[in-house]
Amino acid sequence: MTLPTTASGHKGLQLEQGLIFEQDTPGMTAVDLPSLPTSKQRLGDMNRNGPIGLPGLSEPEVVRHYTRLSQKNYSIDSGFYPLGSCTMKHNPRLNEKMARLPGFAEIHPFQPVSTAQGAMELIDTCARWLTELTGMAAVAMSPAAGAHGEFCGLMCIHAAHDANGQSQRKVIIVPESAHGTNPATAALCGYTVESIPANAEGRVDIADLRAKLKEHGDTVAAVMITNPNTCGLFERECIEIADAVHAAGAYFYMDGANFNAIVGRLRIADLGVDAMHINLHKTFSTPHGGGGPGAGPTVLSAKLAPFAPVPMVVKAGEGYVSEEHAGYGTAKQALGRMKGYHGQFGVFVRALSYMMSMGVDGLKQASGDAVLNANYLMARLSAELTPAFAGPCMHECVFDDRFLKGTGVTTLDIAKALIDEGFHPPTMYFPLVVHGALLIEPTETESKQALDQFVTSLLSLARKAKEGRAAEFQAAPQLSPRRRLDETKAARRPILRWTPSATDGAKQAAE
Amino acid sequence: MRYLPLSEANRRDMLAQIGVASVDELFRDLPKKALAAAQFDLPRTMSEIEVERALGVMAAKNMNCATSAAFLGCGNYRHHTPASADYLIQRGEFLTAYTPYQPEISQGTLQAIFEFQTQVALITGMEIANASMYDGATACAEAVAMACRVTKRSHALVSGRVHPHYHDVAKTQMKFLDVNVECLAPDPYGVEDLIGRVSPDLACVVVQTPGFFGQLSDYTALGEACHKAGVLLVACVTEPVSLGLVKSPGAMGADIVVGEGQSLAGPMTFGGPGVGLFATREKFLRQMPGRLCGETTDEDGRRGWVLTLSTREQHIRREKATSNICTNSGLIALAFSVHMTLLGEAGFTRLAELNHATACDLADKLEGVKGVKLLPSAFFNEFTLALPKPAAGVVEALAKKGVLGGVPVSRFYPTYPELANLLVVCATETNSAEDQVKLVKALNEVLS
């Protein structure tokens, strides 16, 4: 069956939609405002001269515009989203409702703290959940996302070494399998990065690590390890790693992006961790919103806690105060401020709403189901795909592309074919240590039925590839709002914004 | 537990297919010692209604700006958000999508980013903008870092009219990088000399428009002086609504414009999450931090959008990346963009005019309060008052009368006793005439 071409360019429910700039009715607005009070202007001579160039649309046009755009997106609400390392779990709408309570949404960061005691309590309660779940001494709540939390942790480590007269420590040891933010963050602290390879079973080789620690001696500031790691495996020798790191006078940073696998089962303090960020937008169900916002509270050991950035909520008698200045009071040794205001407060509300809903028992069940789902996928998919490492895996499983050898089909092709099957592809080509990696993270909020449908599709694609039907893959996806996009073209001659001339052609084509 | 779909029968069946007897067996790589030590003093699962009740009690302990007369600014602003904006950003297809890594099924997010980038570039008067940073303060720090990369210099000068959180964050972020972030003393009276300090060893001069204390200043001459010395002018905007009425930073010669988009995006939510705006000139494109969305075509020749130029970013460049940012502020950027689209040129201008007129009206009234002096300067929608006594106490007293009357400067500068009597007051379209009367009356009572 070939699809009919339509005069409109629409295809049934797939509706094409131009840019807002192509829908301009000059002078139109979707916002009516009350009339101006009569008062003398006090702008000096700072008036803008000339128009800005924003298009004018009415409310129905705007609602339709964004509704149509939304329909071009895949989302967790609409389907299975097994994007490894991203923990795309269900985002409860209760969280959204709670964040919109006027007592949370309509409060200003600089209203007197005496009038924001509920906000202080919320931050403190959220902090208590996080320190209790990790067993750590303190938590810096202000980091805005995982990478920002890494920055917070490494800066605390830097500050602690400086305070101990260990400023020569400038090296961070990071496994090759690490997420890109780890080395990028190390560089932001003025550190150099030394990589260690993964061993054949996908883990840090403690002998390698010991050798690296010895080689760099008293210049090692910290070792940064993701656990469970990006291969979906728990670093079994984690405690030995921590001991070796500490014996070398360095700190142990754990990337907590994968905390969802272990939450409610063990406390990372018992693993010897000095600092770890927690992506609230992964483990604690706050929505990813097409790119953010997130929050990356960073739990700290007693040795690092004094250096935590401001602001911090401090219990004072019956209520709370907000310590907002480094160098004073409880923030005497604080490294400074990392973010405006009080951190990602709206994300804290959502995360707390989730934690309270789950309870400690629900969180343990969730990590259990997340790991069960991943192992189930690994077991079933191994019928045709080649797992990169032996299980059991944690909350995600990784396959390499050996199963595609000689087929002419690549990991990318498989991913694009999955789009036609109605699934969001897994994370591709990450971790870098696995050739042609497909990193699959189902999360605990998928039913067995949803997993089985995915298995059926992916196994059938693997068989198709092995049957020599490569051409079908190279054409995929065919059923999505767009087919493969030319990324080389986008990068070679970047068009990063609308300009009247650049889109004249498109406008004519639409007419 | 309502969020977990597996039944006990499912679990048994799945364990059997995996070939293990229990879920615990799947966790066998976890150290036994740590498993045994695990204890959590935390509550158990709660129903939806119980969570609502508990959080409702906490929320009710806050005095909220919707039900009191509130005149608070200093980087966070209360504006009216059209009902359709909050509805649209809550569509699950936007709310529950990840970063658009698979462009074929993410065209909605991508097109919205492309439109956002265009809107930000237009209002700031710049050529290009990125897909967002965490917030205005971190965007400012990134601008300083970028200016150092572009100029290969390592000294930034920050005006005393820049939001203190912005310079604090820039200072913290550069702490371990041998970059000197020199912050000038707070400048409520607009007396600092920036042009005289411009020298060829500077990477950038950072200013804010409108300034932290509300002042409007023209930085055109400063921009010229900077450019003569090869220095970049970085301009912060904490109240983007001002750009509907006031000369844009681009028009004054700024090289990088950063800002906080919260004021147009939605509720204040105690200051976060916001959305960092980041715009610059095309010639600095390769040194920009953050994600960028670009136009291209698909295999059928249809126009579409992708994330592009990612060789600047951490997932490709690792320790050589321009920034470590990954997750940004996508949904808040969308909220900003939807509101801007609803406003359009006419609505945006009108909103800015209404803000300015309301603030002028309030200033007129407050100038009539005995002992209160308005610091001389042009302003947009906030201004600074000198009170006859410390502002922190006045604000507490006003709060007891149901009025959130402004932000005391001492909250940011506790070590400057000479600023203790200064109060920054903001008025937006959300402040009714009755609110203003309430403030004036309460202030008269508190000061008498």
Ligand SMILES: Cc1ncc(COP(=O)(O)O)c(C=O)c1O
């Ligand atoms: C392993 C790992 N570390 C760090 C990060 C960075 O987190 P964020 O995107 O919240 O900055 C991610 C997520 O993208 C990750 O998967």
